[in-house]
Amino acid sequence: MIICGAAGRMGRRIIALAVEAEQFEIIGAIEKAGHTDIGKDAGFVAGIGNLNINIAEGFTGKADIVIDFSLPEAANATIDYCVKQGAALVLGTTGLGEKEHKILRNVSSKIPVVCATNMSVGMNTLFTLVGKMASLLGPDYDIEIVEQHHRFKKDAPSGSALTLAQNICKATRRPYPDSLVYGRQGKDAQRVKGQIGMHAVRAGDITGVHSIIFGTLGETVTIEHSANSRDTFARGALRAAEWLINKKPGLYSMADVLGLK
Numbered sequence: 001m002i003i004c005g006a007a008g009r010m011g012r013r014i015i016a017l018a019v020e021a022e023q024f025e026i027i028g029a030i031e032k033a034g035h036t037d038i039g040k041d042a043g044f045v046a047g048i049g050n051l052n053i054n055i056a057e058g059f060t061g062k063a064d065i066v067i068d069f070s071l072p073e074a075a076n077a078t079i080d081y082c083v084k085q086g087a088a089l090v091l092g093t094t095g096l097g098e099k100e101h102k103i104l105r106n107v108s109s110k111i112p113v114v115c116a117t118n119m120s121v122g123m124n125t126l127f128t129l130v131g132k133m134a135s136l137l138g139p140d141y142d143i144e145i146v147e148q149h150h151r152f153k154k155d156a157p158s159g160s161a162l163t164l165a166q167n168i169c170k171a172t173r174r175p176y177p178d179s180l181v182y183g184r185q186g187k188d189a190q191r192v193k194g195q196i197g198m199h200a201v202r203a204g205d206i207t208g209v210h211s212i213i214f215g216t217l218g219e220t221v222t223i224e225h226s227a228n229s230r231d232t233f234a235r236g237a238l239r240a241a242e243w244l245i246n247k248k249p250g251l252y253s254m255a256d257v258l259g260l261k
Contacts, residue, residue: 001241002028002063002087004078005070006055007037007045010092013234014067015046021238027063029055032074063087065241071154075100083107088244090237091115094159108251112244116254117159119236123210123225124254130164130212130223131171137221141214143168144197148209156200157182160210165196168212 001018005011006029018024029042035055043051059081065088068078072095082089091104094117104115118124134143147161162177169176174194181195191197208227213220227233236254243257255261 001026002030002059002061002066002081003042004030004066004068004074005093006042007031007035007040008069009230010069010233010237012046013230014069014237015042015051016048017231017234018238019043019048019051023242024065024238026051026053027061028059029053030059030070030078031055031057032071033057065090065244067237067241068093069237072096072100076103079103079107082111082113086111088112088241088247089114090240090244092117092119092233092237095155096159105251109249111249112247112252113250114240114244114252114254114257116236116240117163118208118233119240119254120225120227120232121236121258122232123160123227124236124258124260126210126212126223126225127163127167128255128260131167133212133214133221133223134168135171137214137216139172139194141216141221142191142195142197144199144213144215146199146201146209146211146213148201148203148206150205150207151202153202156202157198158200158208158210160208161198161200164210164212165198168196 001024003011003014031038037045037055039054041050042053042055043049062085066082067090069092075093145161145164147158165180166176169179179196180198182198211222211224213222240257
């Protein structure tokens with residue numbers, strides 16, 4: 001296994017839990033050029049003792065699988081490596097654009113790929129349920145999505161919040177992304193029927209909270225998922241990696257990994 005974004009918050013936990021699981025052999029740890037941890041032992045950076053694998057700027061060796069939780073601009077290099085080596089890919093990077101998703105769809109004819117905005121079991125169950133709930137409640141219920149993350153998160157709204165909105169739009173036949181409104185301000189900001197409000201909070205060290213509010217005159221129903229530790233995402237990524245080995249080329253989701261489809 002090679003881990004990209006190895007010195008990041010997610011990368012460090014994936015390394016630690018992969019070593020703990022004793023199911024994977026880590027042969028590489030990648031970070032962006034100029035990162036202050038380049039050259040340091042990946043295990044030391046992860047807080048688990050030396051692994052004799054230094055964090056590097058580029059890919060070396062032949063891996064069976066790559067887990068990438070880095071930045072959108074690094075995705076192309078990871079994809080190129082996986083295609084050349086025939087390695088499976090678990091991609092948890094958020095903030096990917098249509099260009100990157102098109103590339104993923106193309107390369108999935110050559111290698112197996114799991115691409116997910118969130119790898120926790122609970123969140124992916126919520127992805128499956130939220131559209132059904134929107135359909136059952138019907139058009140009289142206004143929908144607002146509020147996502148909360150730590151102050152260091154770069155993209156907004158979160159990839160998970162967008163996935164929730166996509167699933168709601170699909171289930172209720174709303175146009176996506178045209179139905180989304182990002183925050184509200186001004187003297188004439190009254191809600192428009194059919195809109196889905198999208199709100200991003202960035203504060204402190206919040207790991208991740210996603211709330212979906214369904215409100216109508218007389219009652220409010222709120223579904224919320226809180227991530228108490230990054231380990232839930234890291235364990236999900238490792239579960240996806242284990243599931244992906246020996247799979248046929250294709251573009252898979254965490255719903256496939258978890259048997260939710």
